[in-house]
Amino acid sequence: MTMQEYFIAFSTIIHKEINRFTRIWAQTLLPPAITMTLYFVIFGNLIGSRIGEMGGFTYMQFIVPGLIMMSVITNSYSNVVSSFYGAKFQRSIEELLVSPTPNWVILSGFVLGGVARGLTVGAIVTCLSLFFTDLHLHNVWITVLVVLMTSILFALGGFINAMFARSFDDISIVPTFILTPLTYLGGVFYSISLLPEFWQNVSMLNPILYMVNTFRYGILGVSDIDVVYALLTVMGFIVAMFSLALWLLNNGKGIRS
Amino acid sequence: MTQALSIRGLKKVYHNGFEALKGIDLDVEQGDFFALLGPNGAGKSTTLGIVSSLVNKSAGSVKILGVDIDQDFSKAKRALGVVPQEFNFNQFEKVYDIVVCQAGYYGIPRVEAKQRAEHYLKELGLWDKRHSAARMLSGGMKRRLMIARALVHDPKILILDEPTAGVDIELRRSMWEFMKKINAQGTTIILTTHYLEEAENLCRNIAIIDKGEIVQNTNMKSLLQQLNTETFILDIQTPLSKAPELNGFQTQWLDSNSFELQMQRGQHLNDAFALLTHQGIQISSMRTKSNRLEELFVELVEKDRQQDKNKVAV
Numbered sequence A: 001m002t003m004q005e006y007f008i009a010f011s012t013i014i015h016k017e018i019n020r021f022t023r024i025w026a027q028t029l030l031p032p033a034i035t036m037t038l039y040f041v042i043f044g045n046l047i048g049s050r051i052g053e054m055g056g057f058t059y060m061q062f063i064v065p066g067l068i069m070m071s072v073i074t075n076s077y078s079n080v081v082s083s084f085y086g087a088k089f090q091r092s093i094e095e096l097l098v099s100p101t102p103n104w105v106i107l108s109g110f111v112l113g114g115v116a117r118g119l120t121v122g123a124i125v126t127c128l129s130l131f132f133t134d135l136h137l138h139n140v141w142i143t144v145l146v147v148l149m150t151s152i153l154f155a156l157g158g159f160i161n162a163m164f165a166r167s168f169d170d171i172s173i174v175p176t177f178i179l180t181p182l183t184y185l186g187g188v189f190y191s192i193s194l195l196p197e198f199w200q201n202v203s204m205l206n207p208i209l210y211m212v213n214t215f216r217y218g219i220l221g222v223s224d225i226d227v228v229y230a231l232l233t234v235m236g237f238i239v240a241m242f243s244l245a246l247w248l249l250n251n252g253k254g255i256r257s
Numbered sequence B: 001m002t003q004a005l006s007i008r009g010l011k012k013v014y015h016n017g018f019e020a021l022k023g024i025d026l027d028v029e030q031g032d033f034f035a036l037l038g039p040n041g042a043g044k045s046t047t048l049g050i051v052s053s054l055v056n057k058s059a060g061s062v063k064i065l066g067v068d069i070d071q072d073f074s075k076a077k078r079a080l081g082v083v084p085q086e087f088n089f090n091q092f093e094k095v096y097d098i099v100v101c102q103a104g105y106y107g108i109p110r111v112e113a114k115q116r117a118e119h120y121l122k123e124l125g126l127w128d129k130r131h132s133a134a135r136m137l138s139g140g141m142k143r144r145l146m147i148a149r150a151l152v153h154d155p156k157i158l159i160l161d162e163p164t165a166g167v168d169i170e171l172r173r174s175m176w177e178f179m180k181k182i183n184a185q186g187t188t189i190i191l192t193t194h195y196l197e198e199a200e201n202l203c204r205n206i207a208i209i210d211k212g213e214i215v216q217n218t219n220m221k222s223l224l225q226q227l228n229t230e231t232f233i234l235d236i237q238t239p240l241s242k243a244p245e246l247n248g249f250q251t252q253w254l255d256s257n258s259f260e261l262q263m264q265r266g267q268h269l270n271d272a273f274a275l276l277t278h279q280g281i282q283i284s285s286m287r288t289k290s291n292r293l294e295e296l297f298v299e300l301v302e303k304d305r306q307q308d309k310n311k312v313a314v
Ligand SMILES: Nc1ncnc2c1ncn2[C@@H]1O[C@H](COP(=O)(O)OP(=O)(O)OP(=O)(O)O)[C@@H](O)[C@H]1O
Pocket: A257, B014, B015, B016, B018, B020, B038, B039, B040, B041, B042, B043, B044, B045, B046, B047, B085
């Protein structure tokens, strides 16, 4: 295939992915909008007003970046995991396997499809947050960069999860038992400076902490950790996960007998 | 001329240790209409699965239009259109989108992809259904959808795994016409089927596979010539209480109005009729007892089973 043909195949996959999640918007775009509005109202407004300051900002200002990030993470992940597992389950993945489209294009297409959903939901949540607080961007580039990288990373995670999954139950195990706890403990709702030193150190092992903090830095200009170090770490994870996903796909794990 | 498909020593052992293909060789010429026949579980889908990259092979080589799949699978795949045995599209997607997207996977620009999708959906009588979700189609329509999808990039070789399974007679015949047409236009067709009538009507060359081995690979004519006997059912006008005795022919009484006539190779119907006329028996109609290919098929597969039993006995 020529470069142009690769690109056509790639954009076909993305097109299809975007069609999929917009077609079922009531399952994909609406729920995060509702959940996050509830978070804003309950945690931000009602409880937040009693908490006072967090990291030098009102509690609402503090949690908005975290909640945006949380929705980007869960939506990037779940888009790819359900779309790719669905394709595996219905065997429509065979449409791609019989075609000359190379595996790296297939992988990139699905990942970018997940990024599209992650960013769409991120944008929706950001708009909703404007009803509750003002948003000033401290550093646009870092904000955009970290959202994009985080979205890519979790879309890759969703892909790997789908490759391994053998049933619909398997696609909710990782989100429930790993993703959600890591997100809640990843500094969405609190600054880790509130934790005893031991738990602060343990928290440093949580990759989501780096992303949430970098994003918060982009918006508010404050972070619990070093931003450059965080970005490099995320980059490293992306490279590792992409390689793993591609390796699984090349081996036909769970999709070729 | 390079073969459309050339398979050498192809083996497949599934993860559970089951040996589905025991080293098969197969050649299909360009422009051919080729049938792969065999009982359930013989290894037909496994063979086509390996050719179309849905199954990993364990040993052997596959060349598509001279291109080894181990060397340049991407190029080899471009020449193939694949219609699998099981439905494998997204049930919630629209018919039109399924076909247009498939063209995209072959690098066909969207404008052209849409034109081609329209062309093939019309050819296959699905244009009215283009906005329906795939799951709303009937079984026969779903099969035609898979054919439209397989043709959208104009493949040189079309592989169909039981394309007419569960399709009514009328539709089956129109699908035959369609396949004949695209074959006449130069597309090589390889199909598997359980309807031997289908193979006999459509295909020039045929391979019979049983338990992972090719037991017969020849052209249809010479295969049918291998038939030693052929049985006819004759209906008679005046009732008889027993089958007429015809010198040199085997007959068997069925009921007062019909009997069976078995012809050995080299015998002629004229002679049989001469004898019947001589005895004053009027024949009102005649038909073959069963599909000839069917008899041969049973014979070949049975022979194979018999050999297996002997092996065990030794
Ligand atoms: N994924 C698999 N794992 C283990 N065994 C398999 C697998 N797929 C097929 N087989 C076995 O391999 C053999 C050949 O199967 P295959 O599907 O190729 O048969 P077939 O000739 O297409 O039969 P049918 O006419 O029923 O479609 C069968 O015995 C089947 O049980």
